Amino acid sequence: MINIIGYSEAKLALLFTEWGEKSFHVHQVLNWIYHRGVEDFSEMTNISKSLRAKLDDYFFIGFPRIEKKTVSKDGTTKYLFCLDDDSRIESVWIPDTGRKTLCISTQVGCRLACTFCLTGTLGLKRNLTSAEFVGQYMAVNRALPEEDRITNVVIMGMGEPLDNYEPVVDGLRLMVSPEAMAIGNRRITLSTSGLVDKLEQFQGEDIHVNLAVSLNATEDSTRDRIMPINKKYPIRVLLDALRKHPLKKSRRITFEYVLLKGVNDTHADAVRLAKLLKGFPCKINLIAFNDFEGVDCQSPSRETVLDFQNYLISKNYTAFIRKPRGEDILGACGQLAAETLAVS
Ligand code: SF4
Numbered sequence: 001m002i003n004i005i006g007y008s009e010a011k012l013a014l015l016f017t018e019w020g021e022k023s024f025h026v027h028q029v030l031n032w033i034y035h036r037g038v039e040d041f042s043e044m045t046n047i048s049k050s051l052r053a054k055l056d057d058y059f060f061i062g063f064p065r066i067e068k069k070t071v072s073k074d075g076t077t078k079y080l081f082c083l084d085d086d087s088r089i090e091s092v093w094i095p096d097t098g099r100k101t102l103c104i105s106t107q108v109g110c111r112l113a114c115t116f117c118l119t120g121t122l123g124l125k126r127n128l129t130s131a132e133f134v135g136q137y138m139a140v141n142r143a144l145p146e147e148d149r150i151t152n153v154v155i156m157g158m159g160e161p162l163d164n165y166e167p168v169v170d171g172l173r174l175m176v177s178p179e180a181m182a183i184g185n186r187r188i189t190l191s192t193s194g195l196v197d198k199l200e201q202f203q204g205e206d207i208h209v210n211l212a213v214s215l216n217a218t219e220d221s222t223r224d225r226i227m228p229i230n231k232k233y234p235i236r237v238l239l240d241a242l243r244k245h246p247l248k249k250s251r252r253i254t255f256e257y258v259l260l261k262g263v264n265d266t267h268a269d270a271v272r273l274a275k276l277l278k279g280f281p282c283k284i285n286l287i288a289f290n291d292f293e294g295v296d297c298q299s300p301s302r303e304t305v306l307d308f309q310n311y312l313i314s315k316n317y318t319a320f321i322r323k324p325r326g327e328d329i330l331g332a333c334g335q336l337a338a339e340t341l342a343v344s
Helices: 009-018 024-035 049-058 130-143 161-176 196-203 220-226 235-244 267-276 302-314 338-343
Strands: 065-071 077-082 088-096 099-103 107-110 123-127 152-155 188-192 210-214 253-259 282-288 318-321
Touching (some): 009 024, 065 130, 077 130, 099 130, 130 161, 196 235, 282 302
Antiparallel strands (some): 107 123
16 A cells, blocks of 8 residues: 555546546545545545545555654754654754744665764665655644644755655655645755755756755865765866756755864855855855764854854855754754664
């Protein structure tokens, strides 16, 4: 049996044609699942009994199980999911003024081994299915009271999204589809470390979510060391690929830059960064690394972070310092996997 959660609209349409069913039933089914949240095909009362029976024979409706919920003093909440094969993944719900963001995972572990990231120490255990990918959103949303429901999604949790291409693209299509999850594409951000071949493929898809690129260095020698993927796709190659496919009008790429003491946080780095990104419609998100066990990197001083930001602003960049959230529960950037390690 197949989980219908995460099953793409296109595949469902194909299946209905094979079954000799009218295509408009696809939207009805999606509506029952994603808008009305039914968990049983028998509840789909505007669909014929025979189609409901076919659906029931072929599919089931299932969500990843929330095993544990940990709440930070700032309200950020980390959800630990136990998957069907006993793998664990984490999602983080982040409340802020006017928005509630869910950071979701795409893989159990990650093969890209960035040195500042705990998930990278796990290696890749496996890819998530599209059901597990969108299921995190659905399971958390169902557990939240009405006023705390998710408004924004960032795909920045465990794993490299573009390294799990098809399930992530299928999931994204469901997220933005008005018939399914109906999340506006400007409310979704996909973050990538820069798998250039997949990035180029993704830029060719008709999916216009926000794009964030985890850059983190201004010289290949440094990026090679902290993000080994750079040996395959050096900074120039990555930036050229981004330049080749300009974003839609009024959209900007976010460049993420984790500041690591003595590694990439000098004034010379700020100068090089400003030169590298010249001409890009972009925002720069500076993330001051915060020490935690299991990762051999150090926090930069507050003064260094502010100097770095001020230089970028003086060069007319929009540069933010990301507010640290959920650090007391290891829910911040790069910290996911602690619980996963604890239970495996
Ligand atoms: S930062 Fe992202 S791409 Fe790098 S190891 Fe961590 S999860 Fe993987």
